[in-house]
């Protein structure tokens with residue numbers, strides 16, 4: 001593997017950003033995570049490392065950047081966040097927020113309420129809370145849970161932390177939790193947008209990633225792909241950076257897709273919702289269009305990963321990653337979603353159901369990207385739902401995830417689709433389901449019998465997320481849930 005590295009020239013990224021209020025320009029190793037950069041280059045160890053794969057939240061830091069005319073403060077897991085993405089942003093770490101002589105009010109509240117035992121998780125909790133209060137001074141309990149779902153405390157101080165949160169949100173001056181030096185940087189962040197792109201600088205030092213490139217137009221993107229056919233694309237990096245950190249995978253060229261404006265667009269047209277492949281889960285969740293027109297997608301997003309991951313993970317990445325348990329895929333399949341795929345030579349349209357070919361193998365050709373995901377409009381006479389079964393409510397991969405779309409009129413089923421993840425090497429559509437439901441009266445359906453019939457259509461494997469038997473039972477129970485709920489709705493009419 002090492003020989004492969006020397007085959008290519010290695011590069012650093014010259015980035016300019018703000019670190020705890022101070023503008024800095026740094027040459028960073030290509031593909032280095034924000035956490036590794038803080039530790040190895042700045043010797044700032046307040047941000048902790050525990051899992052190095054996005055699961056524990058010990059490494060949480062906050063980034064601030066302009067978005068649609070305002071400054072957004074977001075908590076992210078720095079172990080997975082490529083430092084190159086910091087270009088033009090403000091990085092806030094625990095060292096910036098407080099000092100032993102002058103604790104930040106969030107630190108003081110945690111101390112007062114004994115929300116700190118060993119203290120290892122504390123910087124992560126403080127930064128998650130800082131992002132929360134910066135955006136929402138008086139959050140309700142649900143919002144607090146959502147903000148903290150990605151932070152683990154081995155000492156179990158959760159209730160004490162919640163007591164501290166209650167005190168903070170009851171305080172009328174809570175908006176002052178964002179220090180003046182952060183507010184000052186906000187103005188500079190708006191101005192920064194007009195400045196130069198990130199530079200790539202040669203180095204002799206061997207690295208795990210030879211080169212991290214961040215094109216700003218599709219032309220630049222495909223020129224780079226032509227020059228470096230061995231490139232791997234990166235969007236949020238929540239899958240790629242795990243491969244880098246945990247599997248020690250090496251990458252000759254990583255091409256980041258997120259700085260290209262057209263991949264960040266989200267809009268509604270007559271043919272449905274268009275989602276640029278670099279749109280993050282958080283953008284989708286916040287979107288009024290999604291809330292109003294696709295509430296089922298809005299609800300699903302809150303069950304994916306954690307707030308820190310959703311802030312930079314993307315829908316495009318979930319699809320391209322082609323995991324058999326990718327949470328968004330069954331729902332998108334039953335909604336008849338399709339993809340625009342783009343390469344230097346071609347722009348082609350493909351139904352999502354034809355995208356997955358074999359385990360982690362997709363219809364993407366070399367140098368081809370997912371440009372956009374399109375979800376056709378939902379009609380009112382459709383029952384659409386998705387159910388995820390996992391061991392925990394947050395930060396957990398599904399054992400089984402299913403989705404249904406049942407179109408009916410006057411109590412009779414016209415069309416239906418069921419898709420399942422976690423029972424085969426790729427997410428699959430049930431062949432039996434539409435056949436079993438076709439033209440049936442909703443009231444006459446036998447949910448248990450249909451559940452049993454569908455269960456026998458699949459041969460799930462046994463692995464750490466469940467035995468084959470357990471997965472079959474999950475399928476049956478999901479089916480019973482869907483059909484009984486549909487019948488109850490019909491009975492209420």
Ligand SMILES: Cc1cc2nc3c(=O)[nH]c(=O)nc-3n(C[C@H](O)[C@H](O)[C@H](O)COP(=O)(O)OP(=O)(O)OC[C@H]3O[C@@H](n4cnc5c(N)ncnc54)[C@H](O)[C@@H]3O)c2cc1C
Nearest residue numbers: 054233235236237238239240277305314317318320327370
């Ligand atoms: C702690 C944690 C929890 C998670 N929980 C969940 C969960 O609950 N449910 C779930 O489904 N997933 C989960 N994931 C997985 C991951 O967050 C998602 O799959 C996410 O959607 C990946 O998006 P990304 O932008 O980060 O992808 P990246 O890591 O950037 O890329 C993933 C793959 O897609 C390719 N790629 C990305 N964008 C494109 C594009 N536009 N065109 C072509 N190829 C592209 C990359 O080359 C790579 O192979 C979790 C991950 C972590 C670390």
Ligand code: FES
Nearest residue numbers: 050052054057079
């Ligand atoms: S170290 Fe655990 S989430 Fe980053």
Ligand code: FES
Nearest residue numbers: 117118153154155
């Ligand atoms: S206080 Fe020890 S891990 Fe949270």
